[in-house]
Amino acid sequence: MTQEVYVKSIVKKLKCSAAKRQEIKKWLESDITAAIEGGEPLESVIARMGTPENAAKEFNDNFPPEELKAAKRKKTVTIAVIVIIALAAVIALGWWILPKGSMELTHFDKEEVEGRITLIIDLLDADDYEEIRKYSIKAMQSEAVETALRETKALFGSDWGKRESFGSMYIAEVTQMGKRMVTAQVSVSYENTSVTYTITLDKDLQLGGLYMK
Amino acid sequence: MNPKYEQQMKKGVLEMLVLKLLSEKEKYGYQLISELKEKSGEMFLLKEGTLYPILYRLEDEELVISRWSEPKGKEVSRKYYAVTKKGREILTQLSGLWTEFSVKVSGIMSYEESV
Numbered sequence A: 001m002t003q004e005v006y007v008k009s010i011v012k013k014l015k016c017s018a019a020k021r022q023e024i025k026k027w028l029e030s031d032i033t034a035a036i037e038g039g040e041p042l043e044s045v046i047a048r049m050g051t052p053e054n055a056a057k058e059f060n061d062n063f064p065p066e067e068l069k070a071a072k073r074k075k076t077v078t079i080a081v082i083v084i085i086a087l088a089a090v091i092a093l094g095w096w097i098l099p100k101g102s103m104e105l106t107h108f109d110k111e112e113v114e115g116r117i118t119l120i121i122d123l124l125d126a127d128d129y130e131e132i133r134k135y136s137i138k139a140m141q142s143e144a145v146e147t148a149l150r151e152t153k154a155l156f157g158s159d160w161g162k163r164e165s166f167g168s169m170y171i172a173e174v175t176q177m178g179k180r181m182v183t184a185q186v187s188v189s190y191e192n193t194s195v196t197y198t199i200t201l202d203k204d205l206q207l208g209g210l211y212m213k
Numbered sequence B: 001m002n003p004k005y006e007q008q009m010k011k012g013v014l015e016m017l018v019l020k021l022l023s024e025k026e027k028y029g030y031q032l033i034s035e036l037k038e039k040s041g042e043m044f045l046l047k048e049g050t051l052y053p054i055l056y057r058l059e060d061e062e063l064v065i066s067r068w069s070e071p072k073g074k075e076v077s078r079k080y081y082a083v084t085k086k087g088r089e090i091l092t093q094l095s096g097l098w099t100e101f102s103v104k105v106s107g108i109m110s111y112e113e114s115v
Helices: A003-012 A018-037 A042-049 A052-062 A065-097 A110-125 A129-134 A143-155 B003-024 B029-039 B048-060 B085-110
Strands: A100-102 A163-166 A170-176 A179-190 A194-201 A207-212 B064-068 B079-083
Touching: A003 A018, A003 A042, A003 A052, A018 A042, A018 B029, A018 B048, A018 B079, A052 B048, A110 A129, A110 A163, A110 A170, A110 A179, A110 A194, A129 A143, A143 A207, B003 B029, B003 B048, B003 B079, B003 B085, B029 B048, B048 B064, B048 B079, B079 B085
Parallel strands: none
Antiparallel strands: A100 A170, A163 A179, A170 A179, A179 A194, A194 A207, B064 B079
């Protein structure tokens, strides 16, 4: 073990203020150097002073109780601060991940949203998937999505009949993981069935999600 | 003998011995450890972990003052301690107390009850 490693190992285990720790480090380095210059080999100095654990214990046992109390308090405060910061980070991350919705539209124009939702439902009724793709985000433009849409529609029956009524549209603005979206829900009645659409559009009003009930 | 008793007894005089050694001239830590070892016939084998806190206490009580030496060339800086006026006064009081203490203790220890 080198002198530097030995001194550092002791100092790390001292229960005192940072300033005192630094001074003891300088002091130990100076005294060990003096011992070596006086003809005492480093091995002998280490044997005399004991293992870093024992040497540090000797210091800690001889520090005044106030010093030990202050060091313990500081350690407790440091741990508490780390725990608080970690908790705050977890809460912030959770808040960032969770969707936050508001019925008040601040970043979207209500009429524009209503127009786009109506257009998508019109296109769905017409089975015009080619056109739907033009108004969808990239992930929704695949063949698999078209297949899924066809299969879902089939679950409501093979012949829906003519559209009879278009219910009130409920629109909410949603922010999740830094992304702003808008979600609308509308019930549409057809001759032979009724469907409640929940449609999500991204900030450019491109179709990002579709749920039918 | 249980080393705890010996340690306890030595502990009570360490401050006085350190003050005594420093009353001759200013000294640094290793010097104090070596001198104590030599002058006590290896009875007082002080470790740094014991000496430094004693010196801190003496300094807090203004019985000693310290200074870091200005290193010359490749020399390392050393922390020197010297006794203050207050320290000398306390040392005188402690010396008197020690003389009385040792006389009384010796008296008790050598006393043989007469039947």
